[in-house]
Amino acid sequence: NGRDFKGWDNSRLTSAVEAQQKLASRANLKLDAVADASGNVTLKTNAETVNAKDASHVDVFIALYENKLVSQVKAGENSGRELKHDYVVRELFGAYQISNQNTFSKNFTLNHAWKNKDAGAVIFVQDSNNGEILQSLALKFCS
Numbered sequence: 001n002g003r004d005f006k007g008w009d010n011s012r013l014t015s016a017v018e019a020q021q022k023l024a025s026r027a028n029l030k031l032d033a034v035a036d037a038s039g040n041v042t043l044k045t046n047a048e049t050v051n052a053k054d055a056s057h058v059d060v061f062i063a064l065y066e067n068k069l070v071s072q073v074k075a076g077e078n079s080g081r082e083l084k085h086d087y088v089v090r091e092l093f094g095a096y097q098i099s100n101q102n103t104f105s106k107n108f109t110l111n112h113a114w115k116n117k118d119a120g121a122v123i124f125v126q127d128s129n130n131g132e133i134l135q136s137l138a139l140k141f142c143s
Helices: 010-021 052-057 112-116
Strands: 027-035 041-049 058-066 069-072 082-085 088-097 103-110 119-127 133-140
Touching (some): 041 052, 041 058, 052 058
Antiparallel strands (some): 058 088, 058 119
16 A cells, blocks of 8 residues: 555564454556457456546556466576576556546457456555545456
């Protein structure tokens, strides 16, 4: 939520996550991926703030991520190692504003290559004043 979190022991982290999960949602989000016959994927997104006052100072972002990426390190302290990466953001769309009707809706046509990747999409609504995330939603793509 845009705030520093120090002291990464398991119990403290678990408590912080549980406390966040108990908070009421400040945005309603939808994500849907539909593949057509040609293999293109349309990502349908929708965001709506629960409180109309929030709509004037929030941004909507959509991120496409990919898992199971690998890199070979050729220099530095990790030279010769193979590093594995998950949830690597490959494309980021936004910032989009929520309209006067308190909603945001947009469709994205994705390259058919995304259909076969270990990937997905995330939509999140962020307070543009302080960086707080009002709500997020993830959708894993199925191949």
